[in-house]
Amino acid sequence: MSTREKVGWGVGGLLIVAYCLFPIAWIVSLSFKSSSDISNGSFLPTVATNENYAQILTGDAAELFLPALRNSFGICLIATAIACLLAMFAAYAIARLDFPGKKLILSTALAVAIFPVISIVTPLFNLWREIGLYDTWLGLILPYLSLTLPISIWTLSAFFREIPWEMEQAAQVDGATPWQAFRKVIVPLAAPGVFTTAIIAFFLAWNDFVYGISLTSTSASRPVPAALGLFTGASQFESPTGPIAAAAVLVTIPVVVLVLIFQRRIVAGLTNGAVKG
Amino acid sequence: MAAIEMNHIVKRYGDGYPAVNDVSLDIADGEFMILVGPSGCGKSTLLRMIVGLEDITSGDMVIGGTRVNDKAPRERNLSMVFQNYALYPHLTVYENIAFPLRLAKVPDAEVRAKVEQSASILELHEHLQRKPANLSGGQRQRVAMGRAIVRDADAFLFDEPLSNLDAKLRGQMRAEIARLQRRLGITTVYVTHDQTEAMTLGDRVCVLRKGVVQQVASPRELYEQPANLFVAGFIGSPPMNFLPASAANGKLDTPFGPITLDESRAARVGDRDLVLVGVRPEMFEDASLVDEALLDRGARFSAQVDVTEWLGDSQYAYLPYESSPEAAAKLKELARELDGDQLRTQAIVSIDSASRIREGSEAEFWFDTRRIHVFDPQSGENLTRDEAAGAELTRQAGEDRRAQVERARARATVSA
Known part of the structure; x- marks a missing residue:
């Protein structure tokens, strides 16, 4: 590559990165602006202030934000864990076994995934109120499973298909029961796939707004995205832009941290060396 | 065990x-x-x-x-x-x-x-x-x-x-x-x-x-002593040559001239319109390099050499020949079954690496007729298989093997 080409690629890359990250930078910048500074017409705050963060962590909005943060973490982690575990068994069966209705399961999963959330939220609201699941953790975990399970089954079954079947047959010849072969050989090999799936599932649940706002009413189970929508300004003539920006930044942090932690586990080519090279 | x-x-x-x-x-x-x-x-x-x-x-x-x-x-x-x-x-x-x-x-x-x-x-x-x-x-x-x-x-x-x-x-x-x-x-x-x-x-x-x-x-x-055409063609590299021939009165008429069979083999082959004569490449030799004493135990013929391959320790020559469409079709089918593809009917012969035969020339060859096999192209059966001789070979191999295992075990005990 000539120097010119290198410069060209570098500039192009920078442009794309700037384009993608600009909204995030804007939110960060907003979160440090004081309420009178929001419409100052410039990108950077005139004076950087942490009053927005103080407001959502210790101030007026804290009683709305902090329980919501706890709910979001709890509900999303539980939903992710259940989805991964169930999807692992389902995907293994789909990838390895031949049984009637296999195609049906996969297409049903896909159908569930593309079904618009908004169309079932009203009946679900009525049903949940009837059976006492309204405004509970379980009341959110169940619909979240409908978001996370299909995608988990699809991605995991793709991962399982990648694992050479001979691996498992070798284990069986070596004296393993089917369960031992699954646990000692297939699960460790599928670990990167499971982590990837877990991250995707967690994001899906974490980002949900419609279920969160419709199926909850108090801080007993209201997740963060719903709580953000309920922030109010200092007066009714003032919109709560600063605190929302600050909360958005805080909510993004765990997601970034998760990716950074699991990035090491999602090493491509863990199966290298298993078979001929 | x-x-x-x-x-x-x-x-x-x-x-x-x-x-x-x-x-x-x-x-x-x-x-x-x-x-x-x-x-x-x-x-x-x-x-x-x-x-x-x-x-x-x-x-x-x-x-x-x-x-x-x-x-x-x-x-x-x-x-x-x-x-x-x-x-x-x-x-x-x-x-x-x-x-x-x-x-x-x-x-x-x-x-x-x-x-x-x-x-x-x-x-x-x-x-x-x-x-x-x-x-x-x-x-x-x-x-x-x-x-x-x-x-x-x-x-x-x-x-x-x-x-x-x-x-x-x-x-x-x-x-x-x-x-x-x-x-x-x-x-x-x-x-x-x-x-x-x-x-x-x-x-x-x-x-x-x-x-x-x-x-x-x-x-x-x-x-x-292959049992049939398939085994004969599968075992050996380069593979056995199958020459189409007609059999009558103990004589085989091949594209490379007539071959006389000994009595017991002649009886087993009988008279047939089409047989396949199996000759391994190493049964051939450059006629000019064959020992005088051996010459009359085989058949001599001259043929056009298409290609030669010199490998240092050995040399292969490719000899094309004409064959009837029926025989050619049979050979093609066999080649396909053996994972190969035969484009033309030709014999591959192994000659001494010192041989001066070069491609494109007409040359004299000799081949040992005592070890050839004759196959029925329809059933693939080897008409000249000597079961007793074959069984003897396998029995010998078994004995050699037992001796080897004993020696290996003795060595293992000594070193242990």
Whole structure:
């Protein structure tokens, strides 16, 4: 590559990165602006202030934000864990076994995934109120499973298909029961796939707004995205832009941290060396 | 250690196609049996039925006196080396080899002793803490073998274990497998499509074609006394030449001139319009280099040389000939069945590397008519097969083998 080409690629890359990250930078910048500074017409705050963060962590909005943060973490982690575990068994069966209705399961999963959330939220609201699941953790975990399970089954079954079947047959010849072969050989090999799936599932649940706002009413189970929508300004003539920006930044942090932690586990080519090279 | 008996084994897939059709085969305790054949002949399927990874449609599989048809692979106590090794990538070499022992809940100290022992047999000591991904092809192959020998299995099964290695390494590993098997004296079934492996490793070789056993014999018998056209064409490289001929009054009329058969063979062949005469390349020679005394034990002919290939230690010449459409069609069909493709009818002859015969020239050749075979093109049957001579060859091979095993064991005891 000539120097010119290198410069060209570098500039192009920078442009794309700037384009993608600009909204995030804007939110960060907003979160440090004081309420009178929001419409100052410039990108950077005139004076950087942490009053927005103080407001959502210790101030007026804290009683709305902090329980919501706890709910979001709890509900999303539980939903992710259940989805991964169930999807692992389902995907293994789909990838390895031949049984009637296999195609049906996969297409049903896909159908569930593309079904618009908004169309079932009203009946679900009525049903949940009837059976006492309204405004509970379980009341959110169940619909979240409908978001996370299909995608988990699809991605995991793709991962399982990648694992050479001979691996498992070798284990069986070596004296393993089917369960031992699954646990000692297939699960460790599928670990990167499971982590990837877990991250995707967690994001899906974490980002949900419609279920969160419709199926909850108090801080007993209201997740963060719903709580953000309920922030109010200092007066009714003032919109709560600063605190929302600050909360958005805080909510993004765990997601970034998760990716950074699991990035090491999602090493491509863990199966290298298993078979001929 | 155990003998393996197969009685009328059939494997039929869902579409009714019999991948393995009525195979009966007895493998003696400690014997090295090779399953060989072109791709799709059912050899791997048969091996997988022995180990239990493939269901048996009908027939009995008996290992060490017990019928194992309905037993899971783990209950059969066999160990297998897969074509692509199937090492566990998340475990170190040590844990890979130890895996069968860990499953059997063997105490740690014993595991260490056994893994160390197999590692020293296979010279894997310095790699024990590495992961399979960091090993070379040959090393991975050795790890796969280590995992197979670490426990006291009743038999070893190999599924084309060397096909992923380059030619040089393949030669080394072949010798290694032979040495190991002699030393351990364990019943071994080895699937390959490579006839060098089949000829050098096996005590006996089972040639399969479309799921049917063609011949089970020692490599030497297969080579000298093939049962039919298929075996004759499959064993040997370059392959046996099949010359179309007509037979009458003990004489064969071939494109390379007439051949006179001795009385007993002439009687068996009889008079036929079309037979195929099988002549191995090395039965030919440059007529000018043949010893006077030998000349009248064979037939001389002159032919146009199309191409010559000089390989240093030997030399091949390609001699095209004319044949009837019927014979040509038959030869083409045979070539296709043997995974090859015959574009023109030609004979490949091996001549002395010192021969001055060059391509494009007309030259005098000689071939030894005492060792030729005559085949019926319709049934493929070898009309001139000498069963007694063949059986004698296999018996001799068996004796040699027993002596080898005894020597190997004696050596092992001395060194131990």
